[in-house]
Amino acid sequence: MDKLIGVINRGLSMFCIGLSSVLVICVVWQVFSRYVLNTPSTTTDELARFLFIWVGLMGAAYTLGQKRHLAIELLEQILENKPAKLSILRLVVNVISLLFASVIMVYGGANSCCMSWKPVRYRLPSASRWDTFTRPSLSAACSC
Numbered sequence: 001m002d003k004l005i006g007v008i009n010r011g012l013s014m015f016c017i018g019l020s021s022v023l024v025i026c027v028v029w030q031v032f033s034r035y036v037l038n039t040p041s042t043t044t045d046e047l048a049r050f051l052f053i054w055v056g057l058m059g060a061a062y063t064l065g066q067k068r069h070l071a072i073e074l075l076e077q078i079l080e081n082k083p084a085k086l087s088i089l090r091l092v093v094n095v096i097s098l099l100f101a102s103v104i105m106v107y108g109g110a111n112s113c114c115m116s117w118k119p120v121r122y123r124l125p126s127a128s129r130w131d132t133f134t135r136p137s138l139s140a141a142c143s144c
Helices: 002-035 042-065 070-078 083-115 129-143
Strands: none
Touching: 002 042, 070 083
């Protein structure tokens, strides 16, 4: 199981690095095209918005998998000399994370997908209603 978690965490880190790199390229191009060429690129603006959301959600899943979330770290440091309470804390944190990921992100993502059946992103032809559902669902699946 530790190997699987390691593979998932490694994949998430590489995915986040790739998304961040593309995000930086999009923003640099947007600034260059706006201020040097005087013709702002609307496609890279919209793409940067999507990438920013993806980086945030996948980064949160990666951070949770690494147990580096600020609240988790702070509480663990307080209870580091009490192993029984520390194991209970870890269990509670995992249950809360699982509930949040399943109820809020999966159910909310599916509900959001159903409510926004028509695509609203006109500048990116590939962005559709399925993107509304896949972001939170994929992040929730990686968090679990």
